[in-house]
Structure formats: structure tokens, C-alpha cells
Amino acid sequence: MSTTTTVPAQARPQGRPLTANRLPKWAPAAVAAGSIALGCGIGAVGGLDSRLQWGLISVVLFVAIGYGLSAKVEGRRQAKDRLATSVVWVAFILAVVPLVALTVYTIQQGIGVVDGYFLSHSMKGVLASGPGGGIYHALIGTLQQVALATLMAAPVGLLTAVYLVEYGRGRLAKVVTFFVDVMTGVPSIVAGLFILSLWNLALGFNYSGFSGSLALAILMMPVVVRSTEEMLKLVPNELREASYALGVPKWKTILRIVLPTAMGGITTGVMLAVARITGETAPVMMLVFGADYINGNPFDGPQQSLPMYIWQQYSVVNNDFGYARAWGAALVLIAFVMGLNLIARGIARWRSPKAGH
Template identity: 40%
Template sequence: MSTVTLPDAAPPPGGPAPGAAAPPAEAPAPPPERRVLLHRVPREEVGVAAAAAVSGACLAWILYGRVLPVAGWQGFLLTAYAAFLLMYGVASRLRTDAVQARDRLAGAVVGTGIAALLATVGTVVVYIFVRGSGSLDFAFFTETQEFFGALSGPDVAVGAAHAIVGTLEQVLLAAAMSVPLGIATAVYLNEVRGRLAHVVRIVVEAMSALPSIVAGLFVYAMLIIGLGQGRSGFAASLALGIMMLPIVTRTTEVVLRLVPGGLREASLALGAGELRTLWHVVLPTARSGLATAVILGTARAVGETSPVLLVAGGNARMNWNPFDGEQESLVFFIWRNVKSPSDRLNSLAFGGAVALVAIVLALFVVTRLLAGRAPGELSRRQKRRISREAVSS
């Protein structure tokens, strides 16, 4: 009896062979990626924030004026702001996950804080300009207050030229004394790192928190009472220099830390000494940061009032010599005239405030422009010059 072997049954089309393992199931396709704009706020997010602000104001109006037994616009603003944050947080959580909702809520807090800060500064600046715009004429920058008093007629010219000159001389003298010393101290702390570096750093940090009136009292006790010198612009510049010194030192130290260590190592490897490396490599690389430190210290000195009131003395006449006799400054000029019963002198005081604010704002704008470029980074003009030289060669 013969045995017939039949062939195995063919597997069904597209199916696995008998005894073979089943192929793994295909993984689900990942969800499409969503681009997140880091430097721009989406339009729909602005609409959600505006709707939350309106809803928060309405809720505060209902609670603060109808339910709660309180009154006052300050409390209403605080209640409306808290309700706005609550509404915006809930709306963000309904549209996104918890992490993005917290991020957007934190962004709303930061954004509203910046807006409140700008509104406060803008209100102060606008108020000063409105009150002092009536006295800002040609005579304000060319005349003094020597022949003008509370009973003078409108035909007597009066200005703040003596105060502007005194402020510029005092600040320049203070910068001439404190800037070299501050930069040298920062170099000692960051580059030399001697045995006394820790002690010097503690002293600099303590001076940063020193009240300005203490600096004025120190100069008054040492120079005017101790040495018998009279009040002068130079005494005011000494007090201002004490206030500038820690700012210049700390800012310069931070800037020197940003200089790459590879530049120092490369200079030393080529045979240059430490002093030559500092003078030709480190300081030129940190040039923009050093300028920022100087301007920040100068801006601090321009607005100081207490030390100038103590040691400058004030003078209604023009005094070009800061080393001899009392000298006026803008802060003393403002303090003197704002107490006068004359409306013209009050307007003149606000005009001096306008000049002082303009000087401070100009210094901070220059600081922001210089701080926009990192130490060692080429400017646009330098990059264009290098590109032209590369093309021509």
C-alpha cells in the first residue's frame, strides 16, 4: 500500500505562514508638531487676554460694588486684576495643558507688571514736562538766577545756566576720580586676585548699599569741618564719586568675567606678559562693557540730591571754578525754587527737573545701546568693512 504525501496548504494571500510569528502591530503615527512662537504673541491669545480683562472688570464691578461692603477705586483695581488673572488662567487651562497654562499666566503677570511700570514712569515724565515746559526757553539755558527774586517783574530774565554748568562740572570731576579707581579695583578683583580680593569685594558690596546722605556727611565732616574747607563743587564731586565707585567696580567686574578665557591663554601662549595681555586683549575686548559701567555710574551721580545739598552750598550766580566758592547744581536749583511762593520760580524748578530727567534718560539710552552688543562682538560697521575687504581681496 503506497503512501501519498500531499503538499501543505498554501497560506492565504497576505496572511502569515503557518507556524510563523505574527508581525508586530504598526505604531500609531505621532501627532503633527506644532510650532511655538517664542518672541511673538499669537493673535488669538491677545483676544483671550482682552476678554479675560473685560470679564474680570465686570466680575469686580459686581463683587466690589454690589456684594462686598467696600468702596474705593484702589480696591476695585486690585479686585479686577485678581479676577483677570483668575479668568485668564481658567481660559488658558481649558485650551492647553497645565504647563502651558502656567506659562501663559506667568507671562500675563510679567506683562502687566511691565505695563504698570512704564505707565508710572511715563506719568511722572509727562507731568514734569507739562509743568516745566513754560520755562524752557532760550533764557533758561543762558541766564542765571542772580538778579531774580520772588518780587521781580516779568521783564527780568532768569535761567538755570549756572545750575547746568555746576552739575556737569561736579559729575565730570566725580567720574574722573571714580572711574579709573573703579576699573583698577575691578581688574584687581578679577585678574590679579590678590590676598585682599575677598576683603575688597566685601567693602565694595557694602558701599553699594551705602545711603547717599552718609557719603555727604562723611565729606562734610572730613573736608569742611575737619580741614576747614568751605562748601564747593569739588566737595560735592567727592561725595558723588563715593556713590559712583561701587557701581563702576561691580559692573566692570561682571564685564571682565564675560571675556573668554581662551583669549587670555592665547595671548600668554604667544609670549605676552600678564600686563600686556590685560592692556591689549582683555580691556579692548570689554570696551563696550566698560563704557556701560561708566555711564551707569554717571547716571547714578546725576540724580543724587542729599550729598549735594550738604556740601555744595548753592549759588545763584555763575561759578565756573568748582574748587573755590559755593556752586549750584540742578538738584539744589530744584530744591531752592520749588519752595518759593512765586509761580514763576515753581515753573523754573520744574524746568530744572526736565533738564535733569533729560540728562538721565539720555545716559540710560546710551547705556542700552552700548549694552546691546556683547563684549568682543563686532559692530555692523566693522562687519561691513570686513566683508568689503574680503570681496576686494
């Protein structure tokens, strides 16, 4: 006959927290404020002229003081966690501050120039060393060149990614993957030299916006392949297997099931690739040249673009009026790229799978 002994609840060992003490929630902010004040004080007393040096001293103090305070109050285990968190925050700030500073400075320099006249007029008949002029011809050229590059690169990149994910097996797939990786790191000047040698010199075509589009397509293609490939890999295999079980051919499964499922990510990747090539300057300088007038035909004659326009106004014109026009064009270019990124994010959110569907 067995007996069961019941231990009273009061006699059971209570769980012990890993650390007895915790820093208040406002402690990191207080440490950051104190570190900044102390870093600025050290920089001022030490005679350091660079504000960057003051910031670096503040960063080191923030990490060190945060770790020491946490180790004393919370223990070493929690201190290591706070140290990792502090390093992550510091890295985030170091990445964001230059971007914000660049954007703010560009807005300050270019907002006074950008208006209706600046967006609707070209530089034809305008004295380069004087006021006036606009970016309409450069804006038209950029839109046409990027559109042509997208029409060439997006279908090829999409089909290449479909082959690698759905059909690619063996040596050929490895070779294609290798060359896609190599093309991802090809400098833009190399792509421009290749098109210059093949299209303009060997085949005898004139300099035009289309020549620049060919080089931009080369730069855009591997980005489209990589982004599309990753999106296709995210499509669950259960969808493919269910389609095959119903007797649907593979090509129709890809067309009706796989591609629509991944279309949001594919569109986002294409838009980001477009944003990547919009600011390229080297291929345009080599293949398109520049024009002060409006050239609506990208297949004949030199054509202007926003990156080329910025370079010409800042380096060639080299006066206050040229600097102002360059900063205005840079602001428009940043706004254009930012708009493409926002469109890509909107499409990704719109096409993302919804809960319950």
C-alpha cells in the same frame, strides 16, 4: 535565518498633542479688556473712589479669569503656563505705568517753562517770588561736579575691578570685595557727612563744587567696580591663554586684549554710574550749598546744581513761579539722564562683538 517585520505607516501610533484645544491668540487681550471693564464696574458699584483700587481689582480678575478659562479649555498644565505669563505681564505693567506717568506729568508741568531763555540765564537779580530766571548756573554746576566725580571715580573703579578679576586672590581680595559691597549700599547722606567731616571740618577747606564731587565719587565708585568686574569676567579665558601662549606678559594682555574686549560694557557701566549720581541732592546740600549766580570755578565758593535748584524752587520759594521753574529743571534733569542712558546703550551696541568677526 532572521525575518524583519515591516509595520505599515498607517498602523504606527500617531503622536498625540499634549492638549487637544488651544485658546485663540486674541483671548488674552479679550480677557484683559473684560477684566478692566468688570473691575471698573465693581469699583463704581462698590463706591470705590480710588482708581488704583479699580486697577487692582482688574488685575486680580485678569489673572483669575485667564487661569480658569485656560484650565477649562486647555488643561491644567497649559493653564499654569498662562498664569505665570499673566503674572509677568502684570509685574511689567506695574513697573512701567508709574514711570510713564511720572515722565508724562513732568513734561506737562515743565514744558511751558523750558526755552532758550530758561537754559541760558541764571537767577541772579531775579526776584524769587516773581517770574523769569533760568537754570544756566545750575546746569554748569551739575556738569562740572559730575565730570570731576567721574574723573576721580572711574579710574579707581576700573583699576580695582582689574585687580579683583585678574590678580585678586586670598584675604585681601575678599576684604576689598566686602567693602565694595558695603559701599554700594551706603546712603548718599553718609557720604556727604564723611566728606564734610574730613575735607571741610578737619582739613579746613571751604564749601565748593569739588567738595560735592568728592562725595559723588564715593557713591559712583562701587557702581563702576561692580559693572567693570562683571564685564571683565565675560571676556573668554581663551583670549588670555592665547596671549600668554605667545609670550605676552600679563599686564600687556590686560591692556591690549582684556580691556579693549570689555570696553563697551565698561563704558556703559560708567555712563550708568554717572546717571546714578546726577540726581543726588543730599551731598550737594551739605557740601556745595546753592548760588543764584554763575560760578564757573568748582574749587572756590558755593555752586548751584540741578537737584539743589529743584529743591530750592519747590520748597523755599514755594509759589507758582517757583513750582514752574522746579518742574522745568526736573524736565531738563530727566532729559539729561535719559540722554546718558541712550549714549550708554549706543556705545554698548557699537562695541559689542559682531557676528563673523
